[in-house]
Amino acid sequence: FSISNVTSQEATLKDLGMDLSKSHIVRAYLRDFHCILLDEGIIPILTVKKILELEDKMSKKVLEDSEGLKTFFSHIDPDELLATTEMVFLPTLTACTALRDNEFDVSQTYLCVVPGVEGLHVRFHELCERLKLPALVLQPGVERPHETIQEMAQRYAKILLNKIQLKKRFYLLGYESGVLVALEMAAILEDHGLTGAIFCIGGAPENILEKFEEKLAIFETEESLQVAVATHMFMLMNKDENPEDLKNILKTISTWKEKVTLCVQKLLGRIDHSIQYAKEFIEAAYARILQVRNYSSEPRLLRSLLIYIRPRSSGSNHVGTLSLQNHSQQKVVEYELQAPLAYAAQDLRCAAIVNRHLGVDILEEFDKRNLCESYIINADSFMTTAEVDVGQ
Template sequence: MAAILEDSGLNGTIFCIGGAPQEVLEKFDEKLSKFETEESLQSAVASHMFKLLVNGDSPENLDIELKNIPTWKEKVSFCVQMLLGRIDHSIQYAKEIIEAVYERIVQVRRYQSQPRPLRSLLVTIRPWTSTTNNVKFHSLQSSQQKVVEYQLQVPLAYAAQDMRCAAIVNRHLDQDILEEFDNKNLCETYQTKADSFVFIESMLV
């Protein structure tokens, strides 16, 4: 996306929360390494989403049943049938949200980064587990400018919620944007006792 914008003549500042793309992929691989097969990962995703949808009120044999179901499609169908009468959402919504989570995981794992040196300033905001030198080299190859790096004290899953992120972004905003914000009146105006004004106006007519 940044490359497309630069091709249109737009340059700016790019914030990478979580680090470089390769770093995020490595974190995913680390977290998912405990699943020996794709089927075990699918069962874990289906079970996790089922428990979220029912607020933890799930059958005791849910995990065992899911492990005995061979395909992802059948696992989803099983969860959907088990959710009947347990949730306020529609079954179609439940089905789509379960499928979407696994599709996101597959999408991230298949992603192959092909960065090109950007003209824009690149700011990487890394979670506390990011320390590999090869990732740092990867980031440096993504910008023609010197990459600005920050280290958070939270893991990847909570990086975007860290309050330091807002402060880091503000630090790299253009001065005219900051001045416009400082001078802008953010107060909302409203009338008090609006009925009184209506009454007075009607008396004057």
């Protein structure tokens, strides 16, 4: 039966006239078709509110492809300090809490994630929490807006060699334009005698560049792209679906610098981030788009294994595999996701694919690992003892 809008959220199935003898049928349906196990006695007292919550859980969420800039920019980190940190360590199956960049163990092997033009760790939490090895995200920050793909790869490779102290192998995961950076990094790391595996979410560089051209084709001029970027980033920071006709005002302003200044002025007093960060955040978004569009590089045959993780698309699958094969001496391994590019990192297959291609020693170490979390049973007594020690 249907539930009208005027029905109280606290009304139960019993209140609504349910035949109580049918409770076992409802229970069996929820158990067999939706893996929801409830006691038969609870069925009649389910409230409208609870039923709607169950319905939301049962609904199969279809991830639709995004249009325009939403494909590339959909997250913002509320923590400005974390957003500008060079390395962000995310929780995985081997580490339940995120580490600071001075707490990591250099003896461990890490999956190094290279984000796309968004440049943030936020998109990768669901992926990383199912990994069987530690993971970190290399964030570009907002201080180097005019850095090229090659320069970024050099900087990241230096971080991995000096801070992470890679020994024999590496695991890189490039997402969207991060694939361009990851392949450049792999070439640098191979020059230092290392080999590894590169997971490419989105395909070869040619596929990535085509995707950018496809999604940005709706902007016929550079000025219209600038207006769209400024408006979109303003809305992300301000969470405003109708930013006071900002787009129309921006169209009357001639230069990109002045457009950014206007957005920053309108953000004053409306966001938790500093105005300086807001300015650099907007500028960096446009600069990274230009960075990708201006990218050019000759394919290099890498010794490392390339894994092509293809998002759902209407394009040709065969072409993408052939393009990526130009970058590796080994045969490219290919997988297909059910999610489009904008949601590819949320597809649970990503973590399973990464785990499948980890070294035997890493998997054996994980199988032997104690995954129980340690904690203090009586924190108050610990604090009291610590205070006594300090006092003495």
